[in-house]
Amino acid sequence: MFVSYNWLREYVDLSGIDAYELAEKITKSGIEVEGVEKKSEGLKGVVVGHVVEREKHPEADKLNICQVDLGGEAPLQIICGAPNVDKGQKVAVATVGAVLPGNFKIKKAKLRGEESNGMICSLQELGFEAKLIAKEYATGIFVFPNETEVGTDALEALGMEDYILELGLTPNRADAMSMLGVAYEVAAILGREVKWPEINTVEAAEKASEIISVSVDAKEDAPLYTVKVIKDVKIAPSPLWMQTKLMASGIRPHNNIVDITNYVMLEYGQPLHAFDYDRFGSKEVVVRRAKEKEILVTLDDAERKLTPEHVVITNGEEPVGMAGVMGGANSEVNSDTTTVLLESAYFAGAAIRKASKDHGLRSEASSRYEKGIDPARTREAAERAASLMAQYAGGTVLKGTVVADSLTIEPAVLSITLDKINKIIGAELTADEVVSIFERLKFEVKSENGEFTVTVPTRRGDITIEEDLIEEVARLYGYDNIPTTLPVGAQAPGKLTAYQQKRRQVKRTLEGAGVYQAITYSLTSEEKVSEYALEKRDPIRLAMPMSEDRSYLRQSIVPQLLEVLKYNLARQNDSIAVYEIGSVFLSNRKEELPDEKEHLAGALTGLWLSHPWQGEKKPVDFYVAKGVIEAVFDTLGLTQNISYQQAKIHGMHPGRTAEVLLNNESIGFIGQVHPTVQKELDLKETFVFELSFEKLASVDVEPINYQAIPRYPSITRDIALVVDKEVAGGKLESIITDAGGKLLKEVQIFDLYEGERMEPGKKSLAFSLKYYDPERTLTEEDIAKAHEKVLKAVKEEAGAELRG
Incomplete structure (x- = not known):
């Protein structure tokens, strides 16, 4: 809403207050004034002139030589190219030395050999927007009414010696979309009366x-x-x-x-x-x-x-x-x-x-x-x-x-007590002060024993409940006058919950590893809504979707992260690793809200390391992705609780995908995207993971226990076990760990062999076993006993044989 300061003065007395003070007061009372503009700011030297003669320029078809009376001793000659300029017109003339918008200064000039002592102006040249100019003057100069006095200030005649206040109205303040509505607001702020226009109709x-x-x-x-x-x-x-x-x-x-x-x-x-x-x-x-x-x-x-x-x-x-x-x-x-x-x-x-x-x-x-x-x-x-x-x-x-x-709208009648007003505002207003505020707003008010009955005029349709009346009192009393008070009650310092702390730790770990955070839409398409979901339920469709591509609440984050990779790869950003901790939505019965569960997902493609000077390049592979999530598990203290097993998931590579288990319960997956999907999305080899962050963060981890560095040496034994190809390395590692007893401290797999001299259907897995006792030096006999138990266990439980 644009409000003319000069026009507003016709309805309310603004003496003693300029446009900028008024704007500040209106803003403080609750309606933001987004700007105050003086239309003639920076302009000068524009007067009303009378074209007494006009003739064609002898050297130019589109120029006219005009003799213009500006109220001086003699008319001035001005060259004008406007198609509608003519004898007898009252026009706006920028005299020599005048300044127009854009700091354009008028000087004496010669046009095709004829002298010009100023410029006859169009409204556009004076700063008016083209869309606001009457059609007859849109392509030429503006012509004043005949009664306009020659030599007077043209800017004043055009209403440019005015200030325009731009009100940023909220939808509830429809009453201020009129000059009288603004006048009521200003009159209430200043404690003055509103002057209505006179209507004299015969x-x-x-x-x-x-x-x-x-x-x-x-x-x-x-x-x-x-x-x-x-x-x-x-x-x-x-x-x-x-x-x-x-x-x-x-x-x-x-x-x-x-x-x-x-x-x-x-x-x-x-x-x-x-x-x-x-x-x-x-x-x-x-x-x-x-x-x-x-x-x-x-x-x-x-x-x-x-x-x-x-x-x-x-x-x-x-x-x-x-x-x-x-x-x-x-x-x-x-x-x-x-x-x-x-x-x-x-x-x-x-x-x-x-x-x-x-x-x-x-x-x-x-x-x-x-x-x-x-x-x-x-x-x-x-x-x-x-x-x-x-x-x-x-x-x-x-x-x-x-x-x-057939209209039946009546003014709203509301009641409220002084105690409630003071309690909500936090002030100590008297009944007379409250009554005065309502009267300034031109609300009819009756006060009795600290209770006010207020009749709200129909122009203020936004006031319907007690809280609306409280707001009116507060803003007219002045928000700056409301005392500052501290909340009453037990005070406790704010802090992150344990869940929030874990989320922040995980973010720092991933970003420290070089994985960037992504924030994607929670909305997806019908085709993608169930892809890669850890838990599949009936999809949830929006009642009023923005588009079909954003019509369902997602059940997995991975599809959106693959879109992020596709977008970046299309713009030659070919090595990228992103993660997101966000919500997925799982439906309940139709009348209930869906379950909102937080997941951790990531997607990696391209080079993980690149050192061109050393000629070293490390592309992303399964173990890079696995290393990223293991860093997360380590941060949360869950390394000992995590295990993996081979899995087949739709949309994932059948031989390079693993299910992630937390305390033997599935919490997600990790692996390579299926080559067919990669081709559809124009991706290179891409590895993804998605885990239930809620389950990860809900595990109570025991405090860290520190142990003294062993004073006695450790002994390492390497074994190569021949097993069926179907036997997983993780299973062998688990058997060795359980059988090794207290002396076996570390087990690591370091080799896989499936080449020549290996029976069909067999493979060789090599493990490094470290034994030590923190209290004494181990003897060969101690090692042999423990090692024998390990070999016996792997043979009985996995059919493993020592490789000869």
Whole structure:
């Protein structure tokens, strides 16, 4: 909402306070003023001139030599290229030494041999936006009315010696979408009165009801519809002061009738519309829902296909306007219009919003109807507009107003106590102070024994509950005046929970390892929703998805991370490792919210290490990915609780995928993406993992126990075991660890052999076993006993034989 400071002064006394102070006070009271702009800032030297002579430039077809009277001793010669410049016009002239927008300075010049002592200006050259300039001046200079005095300040005549306050209104403050609404706000802040416009209408003897009737079929959508009739109007430009106020508010002037409807809309917040009576097509106005596939050509010459969800104004047969949004071209006010039907109505916001959204039409009128207008101003705004049409269009206002009224909106009546106000605000206001605030807001208030009964005027439709009244008291009292208090109760320092600490530790570990954090959508497509899910349930579809690609809540993070890799690889970022700790969503019964579980997932591709100088390159493989998650397990103190077993998962490589077990319970997987999937996504060899972070973080880990460094030497024994190819190395390692007893401290696998001289279906796995006793030096006999138990166990439990 753009608010002219000078225009605002017509409704409320602003003496003693400038535009910048006012902006600060409005902001502190709850409506943010996003900026204050002086339209003439940096401009000077522009005056009103009178073109006394105009002739063609002898050396240029598109230039004119003008003699312009600026109120001095003699006219000045100015060369002008505007197509509409002519003798007898009053124009804006930038004199020699003047400064225009962009710090453009006017100097004496010669154009094709002729001297030019200034510049005749268009409104664009003075800083007006092209979209706000009346069409007749959009491609040429601006022409002032004949009564404009020569030599006066053109910037002042154009309303540029003004300050424009830009209000950032929240949707609930529809009352401030009008000059009178802002005046009420400012008057409440300053403790002053609001001055309403004077309406002086002399009505003719002829009654409006004799030439037009009104009926409303869609009473819920249009509970109040009024029509006034103004005859004998003469279409002409509106007064300059009105045009400048409209442009300052972001509206382009058209003609006196249309400009008056827009002016009153800005003034009262009540949208109006003027129909040409002679083009209307009948003597009745019927407001109804549109018929299926009914057609209306709107003022922008676009053909609109209507549905029964849209409210239309009709002549009883065909639509002549889309209610609250835009009028129809078939009843538009034109240069030959003589009789005007003036509409002022109260339309339901939901119906107007529906039509505006369906047709992509966002007008000043629709934006006000959507947020809610004051029904108490509907009739008065029409009277104000009719009065102005009589004054500035020479019209004759017919007697009375034709009305269809089923409106039942009443002012809200709320009660609240002084104790509650003070308790919520944290202040110690008296009853008189609270009453004073309500009276400044022009709310009717009765106070009795510390309880207030407040009647809220219909212009403030945002106030419906006690808390709204408390907010009004707080903001008018002044947020800066509310004392600072500390919360009452036991105080405890804030800290991370154990779960949050573990999440942060894991993030640091992964990022320290060179894996970047990614944050992806929680929404995915129907095709991907169940891919790589650790736990599959019925997919959850959104009721109103943005698109089919984002229509389901994800059950796995891996598909999104693969999309991250695809995006980066397509942009030549071919070595990348990413992780995400995020939620997946698993459905319950339809009437319940889904389970939201936190997972840890990662995806790696390309080179893990690259040292070109040493000629060393290490591509990502299964063991790199496994090393990354083992670093996580080590951080959480879970290394001894983790084991792996071969797994087959859809979308994963059948021979390079493992299931991850925590205390023998599956918590996720790790492995290479299936080559077919890699090809579909244009990926190179890619390794992924996904784990249940909730299960990882929920394990209680015993405190770290420290042991003294052994003083006695250890003894290492290496063994190579021949087993069936189906026997997993992890199984052998587990058997060796259990059989080795207290003396066996470490077991590591270091070789796999499946080459020549090995029986078909067999393989050789080599392990390194470290024995030691922290209390004594082990003898060969001690080692032999322990080692024999190991060999016996692997033979009995896995059929392993020592390799000869």
